[in-house]
Amino acid sequence: xxxxxxxxxxxxxxxxxxxxxxxxxxxxxxxxxxxxxxxxxxxxxxxxxxxxxxxxxxxxxxxxxxxxxxxxxxxxxxxxxxxxxxxxxxxxxxxxxxxxxxxxxxxxxxxxxxxxxxxxxxxxxxxxxxxxxxxxxxxxxxxxxxxxxxxxxxxxxxxxxxxxxxxxxxxxxxxxxxxxxxxxxxxxxxxxxxxxxxxxxxxxxxxxxxxxxxxxxxxxxxxxxxxxxxxxxxxxxxxxxxxxxxxxxxxxxxxxxxxxxxxxxxxxxxxxxxxxxxxxxxxxxxxxxxxxxxxxxxxxxxxxxxxxxxxxxxxxxxxxxxxxxxxxxxxxxxxxxxxxxxxxxxxxxxxxxxxxxxxxxxxxxxxxxxxxxxxxxxxxxxxxxxxxxxxxxxxxxxxxxxxxxxxxx
Amino acid sequence: xxxxxxxxxxxxxxxxxxxxxxxxxxxxxxxxxxxxxxxxxxxxxxxxxxxxxxxxxxxxxxxxxxxxxxxxxxxxxxxxxxxxxxxxxxxxxxxxxxxxxx
Numbered sequence: 483x484x485x486x487x488x489x490x491x492x493x494x495x496x497x498x499x500x501x502x503x504x505x506x507x508x509x510x511x512x513x514x515x516x517x518x519x520x521x522x523x524x525x526x527x528x529x530x531x532x533x534x535x536x537x538x539x540x541x542x543x544x545x546x547x548x549x550x551x552x553x554x555x556x557x558x559x560x561x562x563x564x565x566x567x568x569x570x571x572x573x574x575x576x577x578x579x580x581x582x583x584x585x586x587x588x589x590x591x592x593x594x595x596x597x598x599x600x601x602x603x604x605x606x607x608x609x610x611x612x613x614x615x616x617x618x619x620x621x622x623x624x625x626x627x628x629x630x631x632x633x634x635x636x637x638x639x640x641x642x643x644x645x646x647x648x649x650x651x652x653x654x655x656x657x658x659x660x661x662x663x664x665x666x667x668x669x670x671x672x673x674x675x676x677x678x679x680x681x682x683x684x685x686x687x688x689x690x691x692x693x694x695x696x697x698x699x700x701x702x703x704x705x706x707x708x709x710x711x712x713x714x715x716x717x718x719x720x721x722x723x724x725x726x727x728x729x730x731x732x733x734x735x736x737x738x739x740x741x742x743x744x745x746x747x748x749x750x751x752x753x754x755x756x757x758x759x760x761x762x763x764x765x766x767x768x769x770x771x772x773x774x775x776x777x778x779x780x781x782x783x784x785x786x787x788x789x790x791x792x793x794x795x796x797x798x799x800x801x802x803x804x805x806x807x808x809x810x811x812x813x814x815x816x817x818x819x820x821x822x823x824x825x826x827x828x829x830x831x832x833x834x835x836x837x838x839x840x841x842x843x844x845x846x847x848x849x850x851x852x853x854x855x856x857x858x859x860x861x862x863x864x865x866x867x868x869x870x871x872x873x874x875x876x877x878x879x880x881x882x883x884x885x886x887x888x889x890x891x
Numbered sequence: 892x893x894x895x896x897x898x899x900x901x902x903x904x905x906x907x908x909x910x911x912x913x914x915x916x917x918x919x920x921x922x923x924x925x926x927x928x929x930x931x932x933x934x935x936x937x938x939x940x941x942x943x944x945x946x947x948x949x950x951x952x953x954x955x956x957x958x959x960x961x962x963x964x965x966x967x968x969x970x971x972x973x974x975x976x977x978x979x980x981x982x983x984x985x986x987x988x989x990x991x992x993x
Contacts (some may be wrong), residue, residue: 638955657915674954702975704954706965718954718969719976748959777990 483512484565486796487570487580489560489739491517491545493873494586494771494785500875501793503550506800514578515549516570518559522548523614524868526782529646531617531820533657538614539752540865548873565764582766582796585752587739589642589780591616593732596637598708608708608728611640611650623727624657629666630726633716637705639680641734642772642780645827647671647765648678648688650729650819651761655695656820664819664842672700672715672723684827684835687851691819736773751775756831757807759792766799768792774831777831778811786872787812812885814840816861824857826850831887841880897922908981908988912943915985923983927972931983935971938963939984946986952977953989 486506488495490821499515527541549555559573563583570578591612593599599608609623610616636650641647651671658664671678671692678688678699692699706718708730714722715730733749740746745761747753753762754774762765766832771785778784788809795805811831816824826848827835839846847856871878894906898920902910907923909915920939924931931939940960954977957992958965970989974981 676978702978704965718965719973720969748955883989 484800486511486513486582486584487578488513488515488584488586489517489563489570490586490588490737490773490807491515491519491522491549491555492586492588492710493782494521494773494789495584496534496545496548496873497786497789497875498584498586498770498792498796499549499553500538500873501789503553503797505793505797507552511800512554513552514554514556514580514712516556516558516560516572516578517545518557520545520557522873524865525612526643526868527865528611528614528617529649529653531614532611532620533653534621534625536865540616542614543869545803560739561742562739563745565743565745565767569869570768580766582768582800583764584615584768584770584792584796585761585773586770587737587773589734589751591732592735593730594732595735596705596708598710599637599730601708601710601733602711603708603728605714607713607726608710608730610730610732611732612646612734620729627727629658629663631668631670631724633670633672633705633715633723633725633728635671635705635728635730636675636880637731637733638674640780641731643815644680644779644781645817647673647729647731648692651697652695652820653818655697659821668698669696670685670698670700670723670725672703674702674704676701681834682827684829684851687825688817691853694879695820730852734772742771747775749775754885755807756811757809758795758805759788759809760795760805768796768799776809776811777816778809779813781813782868782872783814784812786878787814787883789875798843808884810884812883814881816857816864818858818861819853822858823853823855825853826857826860828885833885841886903946906982908987909985912985919985920983927979927983929972929979929983932971938968938980942980942984943986946981946984951989952981 488498498759521542522545524541527536530536561571561573591610600696605619609620627766634645634647659665677685679838703717703749705715707716716722736746736750740750743750750775754776755771756776759768761769770788772780791809814828816826818824829835837851840848848860893900901914904910968976
């Protein structure tokens with residue numbers, strides 16, 4: 483019997499277990515998935531926690547619930563991967579051999595990378611919303627905040643869900659407007675990029691929205707430190723931006739496991755072929771989602787598209803066939819813009835987000851790069867789709883893994 | 892598109908970055924630096940050469956990598972090329988603007 487091992491039971495790992503157990507099963511194959519955690523979090527929901535739109539119950543379920551019964555779930559801490567021995571060492575002292583390995587251990591925030599970020603003001607006036615704890619601490623702060631300077635900040639790229647900080651700024655505008663205290667809150671969006679987003683066409687649309695919502699933008703800001711005494715963020719050029727509440731997206735890094743295993747780059751991401759999703763240095767290791775260094779967005783939608791292509795490539799690999807070089811970096815993101823509206827963008831490695839309708843050209847019902855209520859409904863409906871369709875590896879009808887470019891032009 | 896820099900017609904992209912490094916020379920660098928309000932000292936030239944070598948070795952340039960380079964620290968990099976040093980310095984060096992990951 484051969485062993486396929488998946489590291490990480492988040493979005494990517496869970497989808498792969500659900501895809502692959504139909505194809506690789508006893509008596510020939512055994513699938514094992516390893517994750518020390520008990521809970522599966524719907525990470526896009528963290529964005530809504532601070533504004534009391536979602537409650538913790540909406541976004542937390544048990545990991546077990548989503549793993550098929552014929553897949554062996556091991557809830558133990560992984561000590562290291564030994565790629566030359568094809569072996570996983572667990573903290574318990576157990577060892578697991580693999581024939582094929584899928585790494586889906588994700589990315590995490592690393593506030594300790596910036597001087598003063600995890601200082602005296604951490605979770606008092608300096609918050610993240612990329613963790614459950616951070617989003618809840620921020621919710622408690624915002625509930626009775628009287629107003630002042632709100633600074634929404636990105637430390638450095640790449641980050642998970644690169645549009646989330648923008649969405650946070652838009653939702654904050656809408657939140658304070660509804661609380662009838664928007665005039666008491668000054669919102670500033672601070673980014674290391676030269677504009678609101680990485681893709682010029684989307685940047686144009688988003689900067690227009692920032693202006694309309696009276697959100698000030700500070701670009702090209704490379705943070706050196708958080709000054710906890712004066713409550714300012716300071717960049718290497720000496721620029722200082724004062725805050726009463728700082729909502730920051732700290733540096734994102736891959737799992738420490740990569741450093742322990744000697745498999746990651748300087749941010750603990752695994753060098754990965756961007757078209758086949760195979761690790762560059764190891765023939766039988768594949769990397770899915772945020773754990774890889776491919777130049778695609780670190781987002782659940784990307785992982786979802788990758789999973790469909792990776793499933794095919796894993797099956798080709800075990801049958802000794804050449805891998806398909808098919809992944810195009812396809813990303814499809816709803817961007818909450820506040821007041822019950824959202825934008826939708828669709829792009830890949832080479833194609834910019836375009837205007838049009840999605841998934842059916844000329845029909846929609848969703849509009850690309852334009853604010854609409856339907857897009858917002860789509861974003862909210864997506865939580866249901868995530869738990870009930872996506873994790874289970876069911877193909878979402880009419881949404882292909884590669885970007886349908888000609889359709890939208 | 893073509894742009895006349897230091898009396899020479901060179902190929903640039905819409906943001907003014909040279910698209911063909913073989914067309915780069917020191918007089919072009921000096922004029923691009925002048926446009927950015929920088930007068931090039933010997934230390935500037937050392938950093939420009941360093942960036943060109945890194946690019947040639949296919950190292951993806953980022954502020955983080957510069958900080959860990961042991962060649963120039965980020966503070967000094969900002970003093971040499973104020974505001975957005977990586978963008979300014981790569982333009983003067985005639986190499987592509989570093990792509991920030993999406």
